[in-house]
Amino acid sequence: MQKRWMQNAFHFFVATAGLLGSSAIMAETIQPHCAYLPIDINQYGKQPFQNPPDIRAQNGSLDTTMTVQYTDAATTTLGGCPLKLRTYNGQLVGPTLRVGQGDVINLMLKNRLPVETPNEIQAQFEQENQNAYLDTTPASFNTTNMHYHGMHVSPVGNSDNVLLAIPPQSDLRYEVKVPADHPVGSYWYHAHAHGSTAIQVGSGMAGALIVEDNPETIPAALKAANVNEKIFVLQTILYDQEGELNNITSLFPGPSNPTPENCNAQGAMDTWHCSRRHITINGQIVPIITMKRGEVQRWRLIDTAFRESVFFAVEGTRPA
Ligand SMILES: [Cu+2]
Numbered sequence: 001m002q003k004r005w006m007q008n009a010f011h012f013f014v015a016t017a018g019l020l021g022s023s024a025i026m027a028e029t030i031q032p033h034c035a036y037l038p039i040d041i042n043q044y045g046k047q048p049f050q051n052p053p054d055i056r057a058q059n060g061s062l063d064t065t066m067t068v069q070y071t072d073a074a075t076t077t078l079g080g081c082p083l084k085l086r087t088y089n090g091q092l093v094g095p096t097l098r099v100g101q102g103d104v105i106n107l108m109l110k111n112r113l114p115v116e117t118p119n120e121i122q123a124q125f126e127q128e129n130q131n132a133y134l135d136t137t138p139a140s141f142n143t144t145n146m147h148y149h150g151m152h153v154s155p156v157g158n159s160d161n162v163l164l165a166i167p168p169q170s171d172l173r174y175e176v177k178v179p180a181d182h183p184v185g186s187y188w189y190h191a192h193a194h195g196s197t198a199i200q201v202g203s204g205m206a207g208a209l210i211v212e213d214n215p216e217t218i219p220a221a222l223k224a225a226n227v228n229e230k231i232f233v234l235q236t237i238l239y240d241q242e243g244e245l246n247n248i249t250s251l252f253p254g255p256s257n258p259t260p261e262n263c264n265a266q267g268a269m270d271t272w273h274c275s276r277r278h279i280t281i282n283g284q285i286v287p288i289i290t291m292k293r294g295e296v297q298r299w300r301l302i303d304t305a306f307r308e309s310v311f312f313a314v315e316g317t318r319p320a
Contacts, residue, residue, distance in 0.1 A: 030241040033080030036269045038276050044079045045278075045286035051231050052207060052282050053095040057103045065108040066094070068144050068166075068191075068205070073243060078285065079278065083243045085203040086113060086142070092283030093233045094207025097189065101211060102180035105148075106173070113142035113168040124248075128195060131252040138195020141246065142168040147192035148209060152182055162192040184211045186300040188233070198251040198306055204237045204283070206304035225298040230289065235280045236305040238272050250275075251306060272308060279310060 039045070055064045066088050073082035076092065088094035099105060116124070121140045128138050148160040155161055159176050166172045187209040191200035208231045213222065239245055250270040263274035278285045291297065303310050 031082060031243050033077075034082075034239065034241045034243050036241065036275045039079035039278050039285065041278075041286050045284070046288055047284060049230065049287035049289045050282060050284065051096065051229075052093045052233060053091075055095050055097050057099045057105075060100075060102065061104050061106055062097060062099050063106045064095075064097070065110060067110045067112050069112045078237065078239065078280065078283075081239065081243050083239055085237065085239060085243075085245060086144075086200050087204050088207060092204045092237060092280065093235065094189065094205065096208040096210060096231055098210045098212060099178055101178060101182050101184065101214065103178050105176040105178065107146065107176070108171060108173050109144070109146055109166060110171045111142070111144050111166045111168050113144070115168045116140050116142055124195075127248045131249050136194065139165050139193040140167075141196050141199045143193050143196055144191045144200060144205070145172070145193045146174060146189055148176055148187065148189050150187040151176070151178070151209070151211075153178060162194075165193050178211065182211055184213050186210060186231075186302060188302045188304060190304060199245060199248060201304060202236070202238045202251050202306045203245050204235055204280075206233060206235065206302075208233055208300065208302050210300070221296070222298065225296045228291075228295065228297045230297055230299045232281050232299060232301045234301065234303045234305060234310050235283070236272055236277070236308055237280055237283075238270075238275060238277055238306075240270055279305070 055062065067090070068086065068088060069090050071083050071085050071087050071090050071092065073084045076083045076085075076090070078092070083092075085092070097105065097107075124141050125138065128134055144166050145162060145164040146160075147162050151160060153160050153176050158164070158172065158174050164172060188206055189209050190206040191197060193200075210231075213226070238250055240247065240250070247270060249267060250272075253268070253271045263269060268274050281287055289297075301312065
C-alpha cells in the first residue's frame with residue numbers, strides 16, 4: 001500500500017515593513033526549469049522517501065565536521081533546476097545529528113563559502129536596510145554560525161551561542177554539552193547569524209537533531225516503531241530563476257509586493273507564495289513511503305520553513 005505525502009496549503013505572514021528598492025533587484029537570466037512555473041511532480045517528485053544521512057554519537061561524544069558550501073549545480077537540482085545554494089555539506093538537507101542524554105556534541109563547522117567583496121557586502125546591507133528592522137550591523141550573507149534549536153544547553157562560549165559569527169573561509173569548533181536530564185525528542189539545528197539567517201535557512205541550511213530515547217524507559221511499542229523511523233525535515237527552499245538565493249526581498253516582501261493574490265505586482269514573483277516552488281522533505285519533492293498494512297512507523301516532523309506555516313494532513317487513509 002502506498003501512502004503519499006502531500007504538501008499542503010501555506011499561510012503567509014507579513015511581519016516586516018519596508019520599501020522594495022529597485023536597486024535590490026538584480027538582473028537575472030532564467031535557467032532551464034528554474035522559471036517561476038509549476039513543477040511537474042510526476043517527473044520530478046514521487047521518488048522513494050529517503051531519510052537524511054545520520055551521524056551518531058559514540059561513547060558519549062558526537063564528533064563530526066560539517067562544511068558550509070554551495071551545492072554543485074551539476075549534481076543538485078529541484079524540479080530540474082540546477083541549484084547553487086548555501087548548504088551543509090553540499091546537500092539540500094543537513095545530516096541528522098543523534099545524541100544521547102549526557103552526550104557532548106563536538107562539531108567542527110567549516111565555512112567554505114567565498115569571501116565577499118566590500119561592494120557585495122554593502123549591497124547586501126542595503127537590501128537588509130530596506131527590508132528588515134536593523135539596529136546592529138548584520139553579518140554578510142556568507143557569514144554563518146550554528147543554533148541548536150530547542151535545546152536546553154549553554155548559550156555562551158562555543159556552545160549554542162547565536163552571537164558568534166564565522167566568516168567565510170574560517171572554522172569554529174563547537175562543544176555543546178547535553179545535560180544528563182535533557183528531555184529526549186526531536187530538535188533541529190540551523191544557521192542563525194544575524195543578517196544571514198533568512199538567506200541561509202531559506203536555502204536549506206537546517207537539519208534534525210535527535211536526543212535519543214532512554215533505553216531503560218522507552219516503551220516496547222515505541223521501540224518497535226523506531227525500526228522504520230522517518231525524519232521529515234520540511235523546507236521551503238526558495239531559489240530564483242538562476243537557481244540561487246541572493247535577494248533578501250524575496251524572503252521579506254514589503255508593501256510593494258505583499259499580497260499572495262497579486263503575484264503580478266512588481267517584485268512579487270520571487271516570493272515563496274508566488275514562486276510556485278514546492279515544499280521539500282529532506283530535499284525531495286513529494287517522496288513516497290511504502291508501508292505494509294498494519295505497520296507502525298515513528299515519524300519525526302520538523303518544520304524549518306522560514307516564514308510559512310506548513311499544514312500537515314495524511315490523505316487517502318481511513319480511520320482504523
Ligand atoms: Cu531556531
